Amino acid sequence: MERYDVVIIGGGPGGLAAAAGAKEAGADKVLVLERDGRTGGILNQCIHDGFGLVRYKAMLTGPEYALRARREAAAAGAEVRTGAMVTRLTRDRRVTAVTREGLLEVQAGAVVLATGCRERTRGAIAIPGARPAGIYTAGAAQNLINTKNLMVGRRAVILGSGDIGLIMARRLTLEGAKVLCVAEMRPAPGGLERNVRQCLYDFDIPLYLNTTVTNIFGRKRLEGVELTELDSGGAPIPGAARRVDCDTLLLSVGLIPENEVGAMAGVDLDPVTNGAVTDGFLRTSVPGIFSCGNCRKVMDLADFVTVQGLAAGYNAGAWVLGKALKPMPEETNNAMAKGLPQPGVLTCVLCPKGCRVTIDSATGETDGNQCPKGEDYARQEVKAPARVLTTTLKRADGSLLPVKTSKAVPRDRLTELARSLAGVTVPDGPFPWGAVVLADPFGLGADVVAAE
Ligand SMILES: Cc1cc2nc3c(=O)[nH]c(=O)nc-3n(C[C@H](O)[C@H](O)[C@H](O)COP(=O)(O)OP(=O)(O)OC[C@H]3O[C@@H](n4cnc5c(N)ncnc54)[C@H](O)[C@@H]3O)c2cc1C
Ligand code: SF4
Numbered sequence: 001m002e003r004y005d006v007v008i009i010g011g012g013p014g015g016l017a018a019a020a021g022a023k024e025a026g027a028d029k030v031l032v033l034e035r036d037g038r039t040g041g042i043l044n045q046c047i048h049d050g051f052g053l054v055r056y057k058a059m060l061t062g063p064e065y066a067l068r069a070r071r072e073a074a075a076a077g078a079e080v081r082t083g084a085m086v087t088r089l090t091r092d093r094r095v096t097a098v099t100r101e102g103l104l105e106v107q108a109g110a111v112v113l114a115t116g117c118r119e120r121t122r123g124a125i126a127i128p129g130a131r132p133a134g135i136y137t138a139g140a141a142q143n144l145i146n147t148k149n150l151m152v153g154r155r156a157v158i159l160g161s162g163d164i165g166l167i168m169a170r171r172l173t174l175e176g177a178k179v180l181c182v183a184e185m186r187p188a189p190g191g192l193e194r195n196v197r198q199c200l201y202d203f204d205i206p207l208y209l210n211t212t213v214t215n216i217f218g219r220k221r222l223e224g225v226e227l228t229e230l231d232s233g234g235a236p237i238p239g240a241a242r243r244v245d246c247d248t249l250l251l252s253v254g255l256i257p258e259n260e261v262g263a264m265a266g267v268d269l270d271p272v273t274n275g276a277v278t279d280g281f282l283r284t285s286v287p288g289i290f291s292c293g294n295c296r297k298v299m300d301l302a303d304f305v306t307v308q309g310l311a312a313g314y315n316a317g318a319w320v321l322g323k324a325l326k327p328m329p330e331e332t333n334n335a336m337a338k339g340l341p342q343p344g345v346l347t348c349v350l351c352p353k354g355c356r357v358t359i360d361s362a363t364g365e366t367d368g369n370q371c372p373k374g375e376d377y378a379r380q381e382v383k384a385p386a387r388v389l390t391t392t393l394k395r396a397d398g399s400l401l402p403v404k405t406s407k408a409v410p411r412d413r414l415t416e417l418a419r420s421l422a423g424v425t426v427p428d429g430p431f432p433w434g435a436v437v438l439a440d441p442f443g444l445g446a447d448v449v450a451a452e
Helices: 013-025 041-045 062-076 138-148 163-174 193-203 260-264 302-321 372-383 411-420
Strands: 002-009 030-033 049-051 079-081 085-089 094-099 102-113 117-119 135-137 155-159 178-183 211-217 224-230 236-245 248-251 255-257 289-291 356-359 390-395 400-405 436-438 448-450
Touching: 002 013, 002 302, 013 030, 013 041, 013 062, 013 102, 013 302, 030 102, 041 062, 041 138, 049 062, 062 079, 062 302, 085 260, 102 302, 117 138, 135 138, 138 163, 138 248, 138 400, 155 163, 155 211, 163 178, 163 193, 163 248, 163 411, 178 211, 193 411, 211 236, 289 302, 356 372, 400 436
Parallel strands: 002 030, 002 102, 030 079, 102 289, 135 248, 155 178, 155 248
Antiparallel strands: 085 094, 094 102, 117 255, 211 224, 224 236, 390 400, 400 448, 436 448
């Protein structure tokens, strides 16, 4: 059985950062085991931008962020095995993974759990009604559209206003579907304020608060849902139900830390969240097993997952070498503004502070921004709002290439521009990150560049 100083289970941003952290602590042999065919975790399907604002001071797409994380782990000298699904972990840190070549068994000095999270499903929220096709979790739909080139439907209702649901409202619209509404059972949206603005308001998609799906119609394929308004106690208001005809329902109703492997080793889990319980050094209840990222606690931003992964990996390496551990960095989850955007108030999206900025239309003076960048942002947003367009292009072999425009394009033309790219096919094979794939295709001075 091969021995490693530190074995990291999961190759998302948390696991890749943990690998770099373990090497930084001085660990010699560091191994990342990832069940998927490539590392990067959930970021591979998140082709939208908004990642990396804290760590890289850049507005990256998910695949771009994953690329950087992958490169950092490789530069640190960590060994990475993809297609390796960990099926067993013992208290004394023996790790078993299923690979194409057969079972892989390794003995780890320390283990970092970085297995991420999964979505709550329809079963978990018990919607009554039929069981037709056309009901997906938002993340599953994201995966089908963004990585498999499979469209999930044409008229969609989204239940839940978490970030994935909001992001998918925009994505479906850009892909040519009609998003009829987002229904949220609570009195406030669950996702980030910037996502409510940029994913719903930008596309005139209604958000119904205090509203839920109370019935599902259709036999083979979804034909409609019943939306019902809820009272302040969360109970359906009699007579407040209405039918909405649709062929697709996306569920964005929460994420659950994935901890089957940790639980096998006896790691204590939070009974409410299912997250691995850790101390301030990211140690779980089992000596030598650490945890970071979404399997510990669901995080809003990949940047914070990376910071935590670095610390967990460092401590795992330090633990093996008998060195002092470093306290976990201050808990920075939920740092970005959440809630309903207020009329006449802008949300600066240039950093996670998400300042709420007002602008005097007569003088152009701004208020609420904590730095001068917010002033420029607000002026631009009032004068000529613009967004970077992120989408995918089909390669001749049917696979997808994530792309983005090299600069922001007019917000009001996003849908039209995205749809104009729908039939474009690009040659097979990899494009170097940032390579121009289509030179100024819209005549706006913005190239379409590879974002993977
Ligand atoms: C749909 C969506 C949209 C998001 N949008 C944004 C955004 O715009 N900006 C932002 O900053 N953040 C965003 N986030 C949050 C951010 O992407 C996540 O917080 C971050 O990716 C979590 O990193 P992680 O490493 O903990 O988990 P993941 O990225 O989920 O990685 C976990 C990895 O572990 C692997 N794994 C699990 N179990 C095993 C096993 N038994 N054996 C081997 N491998 C295993 C999985 O295959 C996966 O690759 C989004 C998240 C989601 C879900
Ligand atoms: S104005 Fe606020 S949100 Fe915008 S860049 Fe400055 S600090 Fe960040």
